[in-house]
Amino acid sequence: xxxxxxxxxxxxxxxxxxxxxxxxxxxxxxxxxxxxxxxxxxxxxxxxxxxxxxxxxxxxxxxxxxxxxxxxxxxxxxxxxxxxxxxxxxxxxxxxxxxxxxxxxxxxxxxx
Amino acid sequence: xxxxxxxxxxxxxxxxxxxxxxxxxxxxxxxxxxxxxxxxxxxxxxxxxxxxxxxxxxxxxxxxxxxxxxxxxxxxxxxxxxxxxxxxxxxxxxxxxxxxxxxxxxxxxxxx
Numbered sequence: 243x244x245x246x247x248x249x250x251x252x253x254x255x256x257x258x259x260x261x262x263x264x265x266x267x268x269x270x271x272x273x274x275x276x277x278x279x280x281x282x283x284x285x286x287x288x289x290x291x292x293x294x295x296x297x298x299x300x301x302x303x304x305x306x307x308x309x310x311x312x313x314x315x316x317x318x319x320x321x322x323x324x325x326x327x328x329x330x331x332x333x334x335x336x337x338x339x340x341x342x343x344x345x346x347x348x349x350x351x352x353x354x
Numbered sequence: 355x356x357x358x359x360x361x362x363x364x365x366x367x368x369x370x371x372x373x374x375x376x377x378x379x380x381x382x383x384x385x386x387x388x389x390x391x392x393x394x395x396x397x398x399x400x401x402x403x404x405x406x407x408x409x410x411x412x413x414x415x416x417x418x419x420x421x422x423x424x425x426x427x428x429x430x431x432x433x434x435x436x437x438x439x440x441x442x443x444x445x446x447x448x449x450x451x452x453x454x455x456x457x458x459x460x461x462x463x464x465x466x
Binding site: 274275276278284286287288291298331335337339340341342343344345346347 | 358364385387389396397399402405409410445447449451452453455456457459461463
């Protein structure tokens, strides 16, 4: 079946370093790819998204890269801070059926 | 400050009891999602609506779960009868069906 999944369940990063979180997807019909951040006890919070006709999008300290050839999505966080410690999810959405499906999540821990 | 509102925030109930969770989507959003989150299964899509019509509820156990949108300002998720394995955090999210969706704070359900 079609699914969205993450390569690694956990990531430990030194404060100030850059973080890279990866995600594989299998639904070639997806139109949007979205990254969410979830802190303990809270709902997922939107970080950044990218449309399928783009390969890169930048936000504040974050960059999302999309490689449709290998169906791979990544989130790069520059100068990681303690407040970046959370679980990160990639999600995909298709305008054909409006479904929003999530991958398994990567736990990011920032070391001081 | 527009946000998705879920009630109750926490619910403890005995096995066999009926549980109703409520969600007020962001005004103007036409797509509403219900997710269940556990450590083992991540974020599972249970059901979603577009313009109040159910599009897909294949993620829900049909014999005990039901989801409805009585009007544009209210979505409900009901479990009857509840079982210990239903213990999880249930999230509601709303959006326009393409791209990001905004999440509520969730309802933490414990069935004893």
